[in-house]
Amino acid sequence: MRVLLIAPEQPDLNQVPEIRTISSQHHVSVLNGKVSIKDVYQECRTTNFQVIHFATHSDSTGVALSDGEMLTAQDVA
Numbered sequence: 001m002r003v004l005l006i007a008p009e010q011p012d013l014n015q016v017p018e019i020r021t022i023s024s025q026h027h028v029s030v031l032n033g034k035v036s037i038k039d040v041y042q043e044c045r046t047t048n049f050q051v052i053h054f055a056t057h058s059d060s061t062g063v064a065l066s067d068g069e070m071l072t073a074q075d076v077a
Contacts (some may be wrong), residue, residue, distance in 0.1 A: 003024045004043055007055040008035035008066045015055040022053060034066040052076070072073060 003026045007015040015032070022028055029047060031039055046050070054063045062070035 002048065003028045003049050003051045003053055004047070004049040005009070005030045005053045005055060005061075006035055006065075007032040008038060008064065009033055010056055013056065018055045021051075026051075033068075035036075036065060036069055037071055040071060040075075042064075 003022060005019060005028050007019060007030060019028075019030060019032070023030070029043060029049070031043055035050070036071055057064040062072040062075070063069055
């Protein structure tokens with residue numbers, strides 16, 4: 001399975017175990033560190049993924065990326 005794993009820098013999250021577990025079971029591309037909406041769009045334009053997995057915080061407004069940027073449900077669609 002081809003997975004895009006998005007793990008923007010979050011000082012209160014240790015995403016390494018999650019990245020390692022998913023990477024050991026699937027073919028994974030990882031966006032980590034500073035991640036913007038533009039980065040996500042660019043990665044999705046170049047590769048067809050069966051799954052997009054977010055290793056970050058979220059709430060009703062969207063998924064937290066870097067520098068307070070939120071990826072909304074509309075952005076994902």
